[in-house]
Amino acid sequence: MSDVCPFCKIASGKAPASIVYQDDNVMAFMDLNPVNEGHTLIVPREHWENIYEVPEKTLAEMVAVVKRVSVAVKKTVAADGIKVIQLNGRDAGQVVMHIHIHVIPAISGSGATKGHHGRITLERKDLDETARRIRENF
Numbered sequence: 001m002s003d004v005c006p007f008c009k010i011a012s013g014k015a016p017a018s019i020v021y022q023d024d025n026v027m028a029f030m031d032l033n034p035v036n037e038g039h040t041l042i043v044p045r046e047h048w049e050n051i052y053e054v055p056e057k058t059l060a061e062m063v064a065v066v067k068r069v070s071v072a073v074k075k076t077v078a079a080d081g082i083k084v085i086q087l088n089g090r091d092a093g094q095v096v097m098h099i100h101i102h103v104i105p106a107i108s109g110s111g112a113t114k115g116h117h118g119r120i121t122l123e124r125k126d127l128d129e130t131a132r133r134i135r136e137n138f
């Protein structure tokens, strides 16, 4: 629990939020600056800054909620697709330093489907090499 963390304030009931789901460990609520209608954030109630710190068990509980929220958001806004995004560190675009997973609906023809695709192109062998190096770090 951090006194200055906006998501801790929401989790403790000290700040308002449009809550989609909550249980003992996880909350889901509407993003205050949404990409589009239905943009939802999933957070743990406990303060963990990022994916490096959060316990695997907590992350697994978050992801279970992400699935349920995604199905619900897709149905709710008649989305053609759902983006699930999780950012770690300011260089990655993380703004609130309390881990959260974005569920963002995508509407066909809105341009949002392009997302972060297409910035770089790598050969298959380069992709395979990167995958191998990641596996070594497990």
Ligand SMILES: [Zn+2]
Pocket: 001, 002, 005, 006, 007, 008, 009, 046, 047, 048, 097, 098
């Ligand atoms: Zn927090």
